Amino acid sequence: MAKELWKGNEAMAEAAIRAGLKCYFGYPITPQSEIPEYFSLHLPEHGGVFLQAESEIAAINMVYGAAGSGVRTMTSSSSPGISLKQEGISYIAGSELPCVILNVMRGGPGLGTIQPAQGDYFQATRGGGNGDYRVIVLAPANVQEATDLMRLAFDLADKYRMPAMILADGMIGQMMEPVEWPDEPTPEPIAKPWATTGTKGERRHNIINSLFMEPEACARHNEKLDQKYRTVAANETRFELIGDEEPEILFAAFGTPSRLARAAGKILEEEDGIKTAVFRPISLWPYPYDALYDAINQESVKAVVTVELNTGQMLDDVKIANQGSKPISFIGKAGGMIPTPREIAVAAKEALGRK
Amino acid sequence: MEMDVVYQKSAGLEDVEFHYCPGCTHGIIHKLIAEVLVELDLIGDTIGVAPVGCAVFAYDYFTCDMHEAAHGRAPAVATGIKRALPDKTVFTYQGDGDLAAIGTAEIVHAAMRGEKITTIFVNNTNYGMTGGQMAPTTLIGQKVTTAPLGRSKEHYGSPIKVSEMLATIEGAAYIERVSVHNMAGIIRAKKAIKKAFQLQQEGAGFTLIEVLSTCPTNWGLTPNDALNWLQDNMIPVFPLGVYRDITAEDK
Ligand SMILES: Cc1ncc(C[n+]2csc(CCOP(=O)(O)OP(=O)(O)O)c2C)c(N)n1
Ligand code: SF4
Ligand SMILES: [Mg+2]
Numbered sequence: 001m002a003k004e005l006w007k008g009n010e011a012m013a014e015a016a017i018r019a020g021l022k023c024y025f026g027y028p029i030t031p032q033s034e035i036p037e038y039f040s041l042h043l044p045e046h047g048g049v050f051l052q053a054e055s056e057i058a059a060i061n062m063v064y065g066a067a068g069s070g071v072r073t074m075t076s077s078s079s080p081g082i083s084l085k086q087e088g089i090s091y092i093a094g095s096e097l098p099c100v101i102l103n104v105m106r107g108g109p110g111l112g113t114i115q116p117a118q119g120d121y122f123q124a125t126r127g128g129g130n131g132d133y134r135v136i137v138l139a140p141a142n143v144q145e146a147t148d149l150m151r152l153a154f155d156l157a158d159k160y161r162m163p164a165m166i167l168a169d170g171m172i173g174q175m176m177e178p179v180e181w182p183d184e185p186t187p188e189p190i191a192k193p194w195a196t197t198g199t200k201g202e203r204r205h206n207i208i209n210s211l212f213m214e215p216e217a218c219a220r221h222n223e224k225l226d227q228k229y230r231t232v233a234a235n236e237t238r239f240e241l242i243g244d245e246e247p248e249i250l251f252a253a254f255g256t257p258s259r260l261a262r263a264a265g266k267i268l269e270e271e272d273g274i275k276t277a278v279f280r281p282i283s284l285w286p287y288p289y290d291a292l293y294d295a296i297n298q299e300s301v302k303a304v305v306t307v308e309l310n311t312g313q314m315l316d317d318v319k320i321a322n323q324g325s326k327p328i329s330f331i332g333k334a335g336g337m338i339p340t341p342r343e344i345a346v347a348a349k350e351a352l353g354r355k
Numbered sequence: 356m357e358m359d360v361v362y363q364k365s366a367g368l369e370d371v372e373f374h375y376c377p378g379c380t381h382g383i384i385h386k387l388i389a390e391v392l393v394e395l396d397l398i399g400d401t402i403g404v405a406p407v408g409c410a411v412f413a414y415d416y417f418t419c420d421m422h423e424a425a426h427g428r429a430p431a432v433a434t435g436i437k438r439a440l441p442d443k444t445v446f447t448y449q450g451d452g453d454l455a456a457i458g459t460a461e462i463v464h465a466a467m468r469g470e471k472i473t474t475i476f477v478n479n480t481n482y483g484m485t486g487g488q489m490a491p492t493t494l495i496g497q498k499v500t501t502a503p504l505g506r507s508k509e510h511y512g513s514p515i516k517v518s519e520m521l522a523t524i525e526g527a528a529y530i531e532r533v534s535v536h537n538m539a540g541i542i543r544a545k546k547a548i549k550k551a552f553q554l555q556q557e558g559a560g561f562t563l564i565e566v567l568s569t570c571p572t573n574w575g576l577t578p579n580d581a582l583n584w585l586q587d588n589m590i591p592v593f594p595l596g597v598y599r600d601i602t603a604e605d606k
Contacts, residue, residue, distance in 0.1 A: 023439050049438045053431070054464035061428040061461070065435025068422045069402070073439070091425050196420035196436065198443050201399040205369075207414045209423040 003178040008143045009034035011179050012076075012102060012166065015147035017042060019154040020186045021100075022071035023049045025062035027081060030114040031170040032104035035076045056081040060088030060101075067097035068208035070195030072154055076102035078170070079120050080111060083128065089163055090129025094210030096225075098157035100150070101135070101165045104173035105309075107336035115336025116170030118255060121313035124167045125285045132222055134229045136164040136236065137284040139254040143177035149282070158190055160232055167284060169309055171256040171338075233286035241291070243277030244269075246300035249348045250326075251278040252292065252318045253307040257332075257339075261307045264344035272349065275300070284314070292321035301326055303351035307344055308332040327351065365389040367398045367418055374412055378578020380535045380568040381409055384477060385416055387535075387545045388446070391552055392419065401444040402436050404429040408450035409483040409570075427458025430465035433472045444555060446473040451492040452482040455515050462521070462563075469526030469560035473551045476517060476563055479570040480589065487573030491515040494592055499573075514592060518565045522598035528560030530599040534567035534590065536582040543595075559601060567593055 006014070013035045016024070024043055026036040036052060043050045053059035059075045066073035077085065082103045092099055105120050107113035124137045136156050140146035146168055153164035196206050212218035240258075243251075243265055251261035258280040265276035279295045281288050296304055304326050306315045312330045322328055331347035333339050349355065364370065367389025375381045392398040401419040405411060407426035414421035424432040429447035437445045454462050454476050465472065481499050482488040488501040492514045496505040506514075518532045529551050533544035544566055551562035567589050569581035576584055597603075 023435065025435065051434070051438060054460050057428065058431040058434075058461055058464065061425065061431035062435035062438070064424070064428075065404070065422060065432035065437075066439040067435070068432075069436045069439040071439045073435070087425055088428070095423075196402045196422050197440060198400040198402065199398075199418070199420055205418055206420045207423070208421070209414055211411060211423055 003180050005176050006143055006179040007034060007174070007176045008146055008168070009104065009173040010038045011143050012146050012150050012168070012173070013038040014042070015150035016074055016100070016154070017046050017048065018181070018186055019151040020072045020189065021048055021074055021154070023066040023073040024075065025051050025053050025059040025066070025073070026075050026077065027053050027056045027059050029078045029081045031106055031116070031173050032076050032078045032102070035102065056084035057088065060085040063099050064088055064092050064095070064097065067092060067099045068095070068196050070192040070197055072189070074100035074102065076104065078104050078106045079108050079117070082120060082123065086128035089135060090127070090131055090133060091210050092163050093133035093135065094131060095208050096161040097208065098161050099163050100153045100157055101163055103165060103167050105167065105169050107334065113336040114170070116174070116256065116309060116338070117334060117336055118169050118257070118309040118313070119334055120167065121284065121308070121310060124165055125287070125317070133225060134162070134232070134285055136160070136162065136232065137167050138164065138238070139167045139282060139284050140172055141255055141258050141280060143172065143175065144179050146172050147179055147181070156236060160228060162228070167255070169255045236283060237286045237288040237291065238282035239288040239291050240280045240282060241277060241295055242280070244275035246298065247275045247277035248300060248302045248352065249274060249276040250295055250301045250304050251276060251307055251348070252304060252314070253278060254281050254284060254314060257307040257309055260339060260341055260344055263341035264348060267341055267345040268348055272354070274348070274352070276348065287317045287321070289317070289321040292318065293323060296322055296326050304328045305344070305348050305351050306330045307339065309338060310334045365393055367393045369416055369418055371415060373416060375409065376572040378569065378571045378581060379409070381477065383535045383541060384475065384544070384566050384568060385413065387541070387548050388448070388475060389417060391545060391549045392444070395549065395552055395556070397444045397552065397556070400442070401446065402440070404433045404436070404445070404447040406447070406449040406453040408453045410448050410450060410477065411484065413448050427453050427456070428461055429453065430458065430461040430470070430472070430474065434465055434468070434470050437470060437472055444552065446475060448475045449477065450483065451476070451478045451480065451490045455491040455517050463524070466521050466524040466527045466561045466563070469528070471555050471558055471560065473555050474563040475548065476565045477568045478517070478565055478593065479568045480514070481570055481573050483570045483573055487570070494588060516593065518563070518598045521563055526561050527563065527599050528554050528601045529562040531597045532565040532567070532593060532595050534585065534595055536567065536569065536585045554602070565593070
């Protein structure tokens with residue numbers, strides 16, 4: 001199929017429709033408002049429901065209801081709105097329902113800025129809501145990948161009956177890039193015998209619920225969730241490792257900064273003959289700890305440089321993966337500013353003790 | 356001796372014991388909803404949304420499919436269900452803290468959209484489940500655990516009148532306030548609940564039945580005194596009656 005030029009936000013919305021989205025609920029916020037706008041016109045054309053909710057709280061709870069009814073459903077927002085959705089995400093995870101949440105991140109904290117950022121990494125990967133739950137978190141680095149991950153997010157959410165989040169920085173949402181749509185048909189809905197669709201008098205009632213008054217029952221529920229999360233962690237880590245096969249510098253970055261790190265790598269190679277590679281986690285939860293450990297522990301690697309659009313959040317996971325084996329440094333900017341490849345290259349040279 | 360069954364639990368209710376306090380009228384309201392859904396032959400096509408409040412376990416009591424919402428969010432959850440399954444009957448069951456405090460935005464906007472759901476709103480002038488704290492419906496002077504000297508108008512304003520407020524919204528098709536403190540009230544309440552579900556079936560719009568209900572435990576009254584207290588103190592502030600009925604306007 002031919003390549004088409006798409007704006008990230010609209011491409012992600014189109015990808016969700018192609019993935020079989022039936023019900024979308026959202027509330028406007030920059031830099032993702034093109035998403036509800038796109039759905040408002042195009043989702044009904046495909047037999048789906050678009051509804052602008054009165055708040056992000058209401059939107060995620062509408063998702064909670066629709067997910068319980070067994071349809072593919074999603075919401076999207078940007079950072080401050082995602083904060084409001086945390087209660088609902090915790091309930092959805094606790095009730096073991098599938099749904100997709102798209103966060104096109106902007107700078108924070110508070111109202112922050114409307115410019116791109118990655119300041120919601122902790123919130124996404126550590127859980128912004130209450131309780132021991134996990135959300136599958138996928139981070140695209142270009143518009144094509146954002147569309148591919150949208151389909152994957154729906155499939156994984158259904159497979160494991162848990163929320164899946166696409167964590168895109170504002171760059172991915174706002175820029176235009178070529179997209180090639182895969183030639184696959186919209187998937188048939190899978191059977192969801194647990195869904196609340198009416199008993200028809202033919203079965204006992206289904207209950208969607210996250211409440212367990214007896215501590216023993218709640219503990220058993222948590223153990224069950226934990227087992228599931230271990231299975232996801234064992235099977236669903238995704239990453240990309242690109243660059244020199246024997247790098248001195250290993251960059252670690254997700255989303256847009258991974259591209260900046262590659263550009264920095266070119267500068268370092270051309271000007272100083274320094275070989276680099278970029279390790280890019282695609283799944284932020286589950287995090288590819290083992291693969292990153294292996295990448296770091298190639299003999300050639302002298303230093304790890306983490307690049308983020310925040311003040312160092314994924315850095316914690318890089319440290320966990322590193323297990324103290326190699327020196328780690330960090331370069332990043334928060335609040336909507338973006339480090340240049342040159343600045344990243346300088347930071348990398350400093351990490352090697354070179355000027 | 357052979358015995359005839361002259362009365363039995365509704366097929367809309369599970370054969371389990373309710374956890375409600377003795378004399379609490381939540382149970383009567385459950386019974387009325389279940390009977391109506393069975394009589395209208397809707398129970399197999401209904402999804403109920405339970406609140407956070409004393410009725411949190413409603414999901415264990417009704418024989419239809421049930422969904423437990425977060426505190427105040429039942430109308431949003433019900434919206435998601437109804438939009439996903441427009442042919443199904445969807446109801447929320449909510450207390451006054453749930454609906455008129457933390458969930459005010461959700462109920463107002465469900466009404467505004469004319470969401471084709473039915474809300475059973477149980478007004479017992481306090482937060483029953485958490486031990487009798489002040490609700491937006493608590494009467495002036497009524498003693499509650501967070502206003503032990505009585506609700507002061509100066510400090511907290513006056514009780515919110517949900518039926519009157521929602522009756523101003525065009526998307527609402529039917530709004531009535533009823534009470535279950537005596538037999539006449541219970542019969543009237545059942546009629547109102549039935550009408551609400553029938554109008555939902557007809558796609559008329561949002562329907563809400565506010566039910567004045569007792570909380571003998573937190574009011575510190577015997578079940579019988581609680582019924583009398585409701586009649587003497589609540590009804591003057593929350594007058595019974597139909598507040599909106601678009602079918603009447605048609606006539
Ligand atoms: C977000 C959140 N805040 C507070 C609570 C605690 N809580 C549980 S029930 C309740 C009040 C319920 O009162 P009401 O809705 O009037 O129902 P009733 O118990 O009186 O029937 C509160 C505050 C909660 N579960 N969740
Ligand atoms: S606390 Fe009040 S409302 Fe709750 S069950 Fe007991 S009497 Fe009923
Ligand atoms: Mg109450």
